[in-house]
Amino acid sequence: MTARPPSPATDLxxxxxxxxxxxxxxxxxxxxxxxxxxxxxxxxxVGWGAFRDRxxxxxxxxxxxxxxxxxxxxxxxxxxxxxxxxxxxxx
Amino acid sequence: xxxxxxxxxxxxxxxxHDLDGTRGHHAAPPSAIExxxxxxxxxxxxxxxxxxDAVDAVVAAYEHDIGxxxxxxxxxxxxxxxxxxxxLLADGTAAIGELGYGGAEGEHLVVVENTPEVHNLVVCxxxxxxxxxxxxxxxxxxxxxxxxxxxVREPRAVMAEFGTTVPDDVEVRVWDSSAEVRYLVxxxxxxxxxxxxxxxxxxxxxxxxMIGVVR
Numbered sequence: 001m002t003a004r005p006p007s008p009a010t011d012l013x014x015x016x017x018x019x020x021x022x023x024x025x026x027x028x029x030x031x032x033x034x035x036x037x038x039x040x041x042x043x044x045x046v047g048w049g050a051f052r053d054r055x056x057x058x059x060x061x062x063x064x065x066x067x068x069x070x071x072x073x074x075x076x077x078x079x080x081x082x083x084x085x086x087x088x089x090x091x
Numbered sequence: 092x093x094x095x096x097x098x099x100x101x102x103x104x105x106x107x108h109d110l111d112g113t114r115g116h117h118a119a120p121p122s123a124i125e126x127x128x129x130x131x132x133x134x135x136x137x138x139x140x141x142x143x144d145a146v147d148a149v150v151a152a153y154e155h156d157i158g159x160x161x162x163x164x165x166x167x168x169x170x171x172x173x174x175x176x177x178x179l180l181a182d183g184t185a186a187i188g189e190l191g192y193g194g195a196e197g198e199h200l201v202v203v204e205n206t207p208e209v210h211n212l213v214v215c216x217x218x219x220x221x222x223x224x225x226x227x228x229x230x231x232x233x234x235x236x237x238x239x240x241x242x243v244r245e246p247r248a249v250m251a252e253f254g255t256t257v258p259d260d261v262e263v264r265v266w267d268s269s270a271e272v273r274y275l276v277x278x279x280x281x282x283x284x285x286x287x288x289x290x291x292x293x294x295x296x297x298x299x300x301m302i303g304v305v306r
Contacts, residue, residue, distance in 0.1 A: 024154050024228050029125045031154065034228070035146035036131055038195065043140050048195055049271075056218045068219065068234045073127055080131065085138060 030069040037076045046079065054078045153228055161192050162225035162275055163296035165202075167289045170280045180204055183275065187225060196273055197224035203266060204277040205306065210257045211276045212250065212303035214242035215268040222273035226298055233302065243267065253304040276303040 025031035041051050054075035062071055080086055135141045165187055169176040179186040183200035187193065200222055203211040215221065216239050221229040232238050241249050246263050250256075257263055266274040278300040284292060299305040 024158075025150075026231070029128045031150040032128050032132065032146065034153065035150040036128065036135065036141070038149040039141040039145045040135055041195075043145070052218065052220070059218050064236045067124075068231070070124055073124060073131070076131060077127070080134065085134060085140075 025069075030072075033069050033073050033076065037072065040076065040080070044083065046083070051075060051079055153223075157223065158227035159225075159296075159298035159301065160293070161190075161227075162222070162298070162301045163293040164289075165190060165192070165225055165275070166277055166296045166301065167293035169202075169277055170284075170292055171289050176277075179277070187275075192224040194224050196220070197222055199272050200225070200275060201266075201272050202275050202277050203264070205279045205303075207261070207279070209262050209264060210303065210306055211274075212242060212246050212263060212265045213268060213274045213276060214239060214265060216240075216243060217269040220268035220273060222275050225275055226301060230298065250304055250306075253299060255305050257306060276301050278306070 025034065037051060040046070041048055055071060058071040058074040058078065059066075062074065077086070132141075132143065132146065136143060165179065168190065169179050175186060175189075178189075179202050183202040184193070184198065186202075187197070187200055203213075205211055215233075219229050219234040221233065238249065243265050246265050247257060250263075268274055278296065280292075281295060284295070287295075297305065
């Protein structure tokens, strides 16, 4: 599973990652989109490679400057539609 | 590399830096994209494929647990343990797994070592491939069109924007993560750190060192 907890390899304080990272998600929907893809890839067994292919295609299709996680959402929509899960009329 | 731990303010400023001139431009208003995300969640939950709790758990793990500190621990171990360093360079996935890190986007991890003669820089030219188990999710600029396009073409100019000057007699190698492989840079151990323990050393290593935009 993706969400493997970190191992206590050293005894560093837990707040250290904030020092050399940025806020992971700029808005709640970005985190939701990421989590949905991770949960779906895991549950469906489709594999990250399949998701990545749709992501590359979505980034190529969308205009430069499109917010990254919007491409992510498009990729997930494509993957779901290809699995026949999207209700009729939904993209 | 700084040995004082300072400089992350500049790092934060750089993260906000408008690398590709697109920051703040949204092709769709947030409410529209929020509705699309909510629709996906409703559909997948309705079909019994996922639960909202599972999504919550993934998001929380990446927000709080899985981040550059994992990679920093790998680097620090390699600095203090020469046998580990050799194993790390020979089989990154296995050696990183020794510290308990692995999973999605970490199936084939390759560690490239900076030396006095060589500097390594990592990019994904096609999308945003990144070694999640050791670095978490990529920063905004890593995913930008500008970085993806320029890192290969003019790596020294890109690094200069991060305040990094690599001497002319040092070879710059750029690694494109777009295949199945995910790269992690093993930075040079800074001078003056001989007396430091592993945990203290890990505190010196930043995400940018392990991507290679900082030497």
